Amino acid sequence: MPSEPQIQPLAYKQRTWFFRTLFVVFAITLPVVVFYATGYRFDFTTASPNIISTGGMYISVPVENTEIYINEELVRDIRVFRRASYIQNLNAGVHRIHVQGPKLQTWVKELPVRPHIVTEVEAFNLPVVPQVRFVTPWETRTRQGIFVDVSTTTLATQFAFASVTEPVLATTTVATTTLLEREEYEFARSLFGTSSETETLVETVVQNVNDAFTFAGRASSSTSTATTTKEQRDMRLFEVNDEIYARWVGVQNNTPYYFCVHHEAASSTRAAYGEHVYDGVAAVLATMPITESQDRSSRVCREEIRIDRMGQTVEYFDFFPGNSSLVLMHLEDGLYVTEIDDRSWQNSQLLYPGEDITVRVEGGQIYVRDRGYLLEVFTEIEPA
Amino acid sequence: MTDNSHLLEYARRPDFRVGRATELTGRARRFYRMLEILPGLVSWSTLIGVILLSIYAPFIAAYFVIAFAIYWLLKTAFLTYHLRYNWKRMRHHIKLDWGAMIERFEYGHLYHMVILPYYNEPESVIDATLASVANTNYDGKSIIVVLAAEARAGESALKIAERMKAKWGEQFASLLITVHPEDVPGEMAGKGSNAAYAAEQARLKVLDPHGIRYNHTLVSIFDIDTVLYPDYFNCLVWHFMTAERPLKSSFQPIPVFNNNIWDAPAVARVVAMSSTFWEMVQQERPERMATFSSHSVSFQALYEVGYWQSNMVSEDSRIGWNLLIANNCEYDIIPMSYPVSMDANVAGSLWGTIKNIYKQHRRWTYGVENLCYILYHFTQNKNIPRGTKFRIAFQQAEGYWSLVTNPIMLFILGWAPIFLGGQEFHQTVLSYNLPIMVRDLLILAMFGLVVSSIISLTLIPPRPEGKSRFIYLVMAVQWILVPATMIIFSALPGLDAQTRLMFGKYMGFWVTPKDRATVAHT
Numbered sequence: 001m002p003s004e005p006q007i008q009p010l011a012y013k014q015r016t017w018f019f020r021t022l023f024v025v026f027a028i029t030l031p032v033v034v035f036y037a038t039g040y041r042f043d044f045t046t047a048s049p050n051i052i053s054t055g056g057m058y059i060s061v062p063v064e065n066t067e068i069y070i071n072e073e074l075v076r077d078i079r080v081f082r083r084a085s086y087i088q089n090l091n092a093g094v095h096r097i098h099v100q101g102p103k104l105q106t107w108v109k110e111l112p113v114r115p116h117i118v119t120e121v122e123a124f125n126l127p128v129v130p131q132v133r134f135v136t137p138w139e140t141r142t143r144q145g146i147f148v149d150v151s152t153t154t155l156a157t158q159f160a161f162a163s164v165t166e167p168v169l170a171t172t173t174v175a176t177t178t179l180l181e182r183e184e185y186e187f188a189r190s191l192f193g194t195s196s197e198t199e200t201l202v203e204t205v206v207q208n209v210n211d212a213f214t215f216a217g218r219a220s221s222s223t224s225t226a227t228t229t230k231e232q233r234d235m236r237l238f239e240v241n242d243e244i245y246a247r248w249v250g251v252q253n254n255t256p257y258y259f260c261v262h263h264e265a266a267s268s269t270r271a272a273y274g275e276h277v278y279d280g281v282a283a284v285l286a287t288m289p290i291t292e293s294q295d296r297s298s299r300v301c302r303e304e305i306r307i308d309r310m311g312q313t314v315e316y317f318d319f320f321p322g323n324s325s326l327v328l329m330h331l332e333d334g335l336y337v338t339e340i341d342d343r344s345w346q347n348s349q350l351l352y353p354g355e356d357i358t359v360r361v362e363g364g365q366i367y368v369r370d371r372g373y374l375l376e377v378f379t380e381i382e383p384a
Numbered sequence: 385m386t387d388n389s390h391l392l393e394y395a396r397r398p399d400f401r402v403g404r405a406t407e408l409t410g411r412a413r414r415f416y417r418m419l420e421i422l423p424g425l426v427s428w429s430t431l432i433g434v435i436l437l438s439i440y441a442p443f444i445a446a447y448f449v450i451a452f453a454i455y456w457l458l459k460t461a462f463l464t465y466h467l468r469y470n471w472k473r474m475r476h477h478i479k480l481d482w483g484a485m486i487e488r489f490e491y492g493h494l495y496h497m498v499i500l501p502y503y504n505e506p507e508s509v510i511d512a513t514l515a516s517v518a519n520t521n522y523d524g525k526s527i528i529v530v531l532a533a534e535a536r537a538g539e540s541a542l543k544i545a546e547r548m549k550a551k552w553g554e555q556f557a558s559l560l561i562t563v564h565p566e567d568v569p570g571e572m573a574g575k576g577s578n579a580a581y582a583a584e585q586a587r588l589k590v591l592d593p594h595g596i597r598y599n600h601t602l603v604s605i606f607d608i609d610t611v612l613y614p615d616y617f618n619c620l621v622w623h624f625m626t627a628e629r630p631l632k633s634s635f636q637p638i639p640v641f642n643n644n645i646w647d648a649p650a651v652a653r654v655v656a657m658s659s660t661f662w663e664m665v666q667q668e669r670p671e672r673m674a675t676f677s678s679h680s681v682s683f684q685a686l687y688e689v690g691y692w693q694s695n696m697v698s699e700d701s702r703i704g705w706n707l708l709i710a711n712n713c714e715y716d717i718i719p720m721s722y723p724v725s726m727d728a729n730v731a732g733s734l735w736g737t738i739k740n741i742y743k744q745h746r747r748w749t750y751g752v753e754n755l756c757y758i759l760y761h762f763t764q765n766k767n768i769p770r771g772t773k774f775r776i777a778f779q780q781a782e783g784y785w786s787l788v789t790n791p792i793m794l795f796i797l798g799w800a801p802i803f804l805g806g807q808e809f810h811q812t813v814l815s816y817n818l819p820i821m822v823r824d825l826l827i828l829a830m831f832g833l834v835v836s837s838i839i840s841l842t843l844i845p846p847r848p849e850g851k852s853r854f855i856y857l858v859m860a861v862q863w864i865l866v867p868a869t870m871i872i873f874s875a876l877p878g879l880d881a882q883t884r885l886m887f888g889k890y891m892g893f894w895v896t897p898k899d900r901a902t903v904a905h906t
Contacts, residue, residue: 002480002485003485003488004485004622004626005473005476005477005480006476007472007473007476007477009473009667009668009670009719009721010466010469010470010668010669015466015668015669018462018465019462022458022461022462025458026454026455026458029454030450030451030454033450033454033821034447034450034451036817036821037446037450037813037814037817037818037821038812038813038814038817039812039813039814039817054813055813056813056816058816079820086816086820088813088816088817116812116813116814117811117812117813118811118812118813118815118816120811253806253807255807257811299807299808
């Protein structure tokens, strides 16, 4: 029998050696990790490898099953945060971004990436084929919508351009006494009222009161009075001289990223973001004291952004449901969705075509009246 | 006037057994009060500092968070290394025949005095503890048991003691029942005052009348739920006989909180095992050890410092510091790497268990009062080398600081720069990479939990009948609770305790309820 245990306590020397080893690991790892975290990378692609400064891009993509391309190359090495992707290791310079998916419209933008800075952007991809649901005046006992004054063939022909998510019946031979009235139809019809494109008296009065209490400083940049104003989550849309503008009315610190750009010189701002963005920046700089305009981050935030109406008359506008960065615009040839973000350009995508339609947004739903039919238009492809 | 001639010279000072600032006067009182404020102040300053740094200097805060996450990863590796080594050593010690190993020593003159302070714990718990003492591989006639009851627990507690004496008295050299009087001026009701009273009664009624020498008596003070492994006393004798200075040493077993582990909910199991693991780690770095919970020491050493302090909460650790300081730091805490089984904290309901664990850990972490004591006496005792003072003070201060701040900084405040850093920080690559890097580093640190999970499975008693094998799986994966338990049962009670001390809201002794459905399996 041994007189003492064979396993001795951990020797002080051994513990000290281990501690010192870990200390050395710490001393080596810390600067490497910090440099990596701040965007420094070792570039092996050149003949003489050196350390370069990279930036990143944070792309919000609300729709699933989409792919992101940067400079025409599919991005695989991304970190996904819910419905957004963070792309690292981008060299400084202007990058072209595509976000596309099957049966979806493609979103494209060119944006600059600066060293150690993440460029934020939000993509949107509407269905190529409009997704609609008929709001019928009647429904059968099995709750299926039904039209009683049109044939199936006629209906199918009239809406051949769209994908109907809920099948409806269309007949000219069924008596309405056997059917049930649909409450939703009455509700949807009431939204359009008798004077479809004008606001109700009450809405107008409320709007005028709101406008009267708008802070002078904010409103003073517009030379004409806004006739229609929509506001959502501190973002205001208003119309002046047939143009639609977006203005941030919330706390300045929370100004959305697309109002702000890095401005160092006129030429670089023009090249990176476009002439129109530079004009906005120049207008802001002209009104600021020199000390304020030269803050150390060179970040300049514009007060308002004009929405591209593609040379057409705006019949109606509102926020895209659930998103205060997108504008829903009823133009002459259809219903469009346009992003407020005007860096490089504004993406516009057709949601629903038609020259003789009326649009209403209520409770997060988009209703369209087209050739006497009431429809709800969906912004995503309904799962099969 | 009390005779204190038996005390060591430094222990004769009137402030040697100070429990709190209010017991001192003048400058000493102000200084001690400042020391009481210090731990809470430093911890709160750290936490608030991280928040302020995140707001006003988010880049520096982010670098700090990254450095801290790397530090945490390496610390996990460091502690896991110690834990695994001690686990190996403990298993080896359990297998050894300590009885045979001590045959080479002359130890027949040694007596073991087992002091069992209790309050209102159930009879079954006391019975199991006495059974385990009686069933050790040691001659019962060399064991003196002191059942230390509390008068404030009433007649029923005394009746239990009498029944226990009737049942087990014959097994031992003596089974003495002591009843600690209630409301003694200057005393705090708690384990320390009861144990000190019991030790003195044992001296007067057993040791002195029988002529048993104090330096031949090894005192083992056990929490009442302590169940001994069969070779505990043999192992203790071996360590005592081989110690460099046996009468200037305390002997610390590993408290394995597993008696009732099969009845404990996952959260209680994780907390209990974490406490065990911490003690296992400490066993491999004895220079950082303090006596904790159940431990052993010679009666001579105890007598020289006047036994346990009766005016404070964490008497189990304080006695180690008393001995260290009174002996001018020429005193050792010797790790035995041999287990004793104790109860995990379990109440009748999950919520009750959570509350009890919180209160128990608040009491344990109130051990920060010992830091004030150490720092105070380090300024008073000029016979302690300066280097020793600095080393011990730094180790203890760092321990109490990290206990409270590290989990909160790592799992909560680590994200502060992202939320508080402002627009300029938010747009940087660093801001986006910070959560990714910290998360990845913490995932890497999870390997420590995997090791913990494996080791914990080897420390649980055999599965009782009626318990599903599925629980083994639960026990393996329960360690994912660690980030939460570290905050809820370590950082928050620690911060609570330090804050109370900081504001002079001194805590009393909270007795952990002991109730056990399953009898110990050793």
